[in-house]
Amino acid sequence: MLFEECCSVIENTGFNRLRQYADNVNVYCTYRDERMNIVFVWNEAALAGFSPELIDNQNRSVVAFFTQKGVFNCRLLNIICTYNTGMSKRNTAAYFPVWFIDENTGKLIIYEEQPDDFAGLREVIENIDISVVARRGKKSCHRAKIVPTYVNWFLIAVNIIVFAIMEIRDSTTDTAYMLKSGALNVSLVLDRGEYYRLFTSMFMHGGFSHIFNNMLVLFCIGDNLERAVGHVKYLIMYIVGGLLANIAALIYYDVMNMNVCCVGASGAIFAVVGALFYIVIINKGRLEDLSVYKLGLFIVMSIYLGFQSTTTSNSAHIGGLAAGFILAMLIYRKGKGTRL
Known part of the structure; x- marks a missing residue:
């Protein structure tokens, strides 16, 4: 549920959806602050099929795509929605810029040496109300049943x-x-x-x-x-x-x-x-x-x-x-x- 909400707020801040590599993996971009800002949003289910090296390769391929288009000033961030932030940190944080969203609490977690903000996304993500998301998810499930x-x-x-x-x-x-x-x-x-x-x-x-x-x-x-x-x-x-x-x-x-x-x-x-x-x-x-x-x-x-x-x-x-x-x-x- 937080994955969908995170994707929604990112789009609402002016990011455009670039492509979808697989289920539960979305890529967004926007040209802001004189550079191309690229965001990968990962659901925990998607991580089972991607090693840190593969995630890094996906990151590099998108940067290469913009480089071929003549856009050389790019920065990139991965946002991972997960129930196990500790495990995710050990498996990914050393490889690429990454934030974590704890599915249990809805809290945004930014570890040391990671970017404090990224194109203004920190505030909008921190303002996601997990209780509202949970209620919306229950309503969606209820609608699906009836x-x-x-x-x-x-x-x-x-x-x-x-x-x-x-x-x-x-x-x-x-x-x-x-x-x-x-x-x-x-x-x-x-x-x-x-x-x-x-x-x-x-x-x-x-x-x-x-x-x-x-x-x-x-x-x-x-x-x-x-x-x-x-x-x-x-x-x-x-x-x-x-x-x-x-x-x-x-x-x-x-x-x-x-x-x-x-x-x-x-x-x-x-x-x-x-x-x-x-x-x-x-x-x-x-x-x-x-x-x-x-x-x-x-x-x-x-x-x-x-x-x-x-x-x-x-x-x-x-x-x-x-x-x-x-x-x-x-x-x-x-x-x-x-x-x-």
Whole structure:
């Protein structure tokens, strides 16, 4: 909690966020007093993956970045939020300029031979009220527990119910049965005008593993988007994104002259991913437990694995991803909606 509060007060004093090296590590800079002031803010969880030497290397790399830009007068400070200031001091203080914030008391600790102040940050950090931070953290946790995600659960339930009914009636791996039941097919849509298939195919799945994988992903990320944009906007993004994904797949299959049977919620799910990717970007690289790195890795791996499979509709995935990103640009407004 103090990590987030510390980052917030640093930004409020005019520092700009430069980059994020990893979870719980933020870098800020501002040109003040005729020099570039650079601040690394570390959460204790991040220190497990960084030795003092690696931290020093990260410090040097940022200074080198500004040197390459022609800024030679730089000074740097590390701020470490930790529950064990003694251990942290032994492991880091001899290597680089560093302050510590005790997570237990909220007290700023500055040891000998460390800078007494840094671009006016000492006063604002010392004024952080740990009791207010603690109450805010409790409220945030409480909100996280009570904010319902009705729409996401509803969508998961509908997909499962539709699959169960279809599986009881016949095999969902039977192409003829799926086409008869509403699967997406180029000739049936374009030649016969059965455009309803763009919608019905979104809730159909071919086999247990297909629906299990899709619903698992929707369960893991759908609630993040619903909390970020609200119930109605989330439903709009899911349905419209899924329809646009299916239209993209339809166009691709028509151009490639492929008369295939296409079903699944993955186009809509990729629209959710695309929307989240945009929202995470404009929220400085993070949204709840999601980061640009995590989402980017998921996107790259999913598309790569899709190209390795002959039964995956990559056109729907890519179309959904683009649709979700654009829909989020049009619909999402930072600071509005039901968000944590």
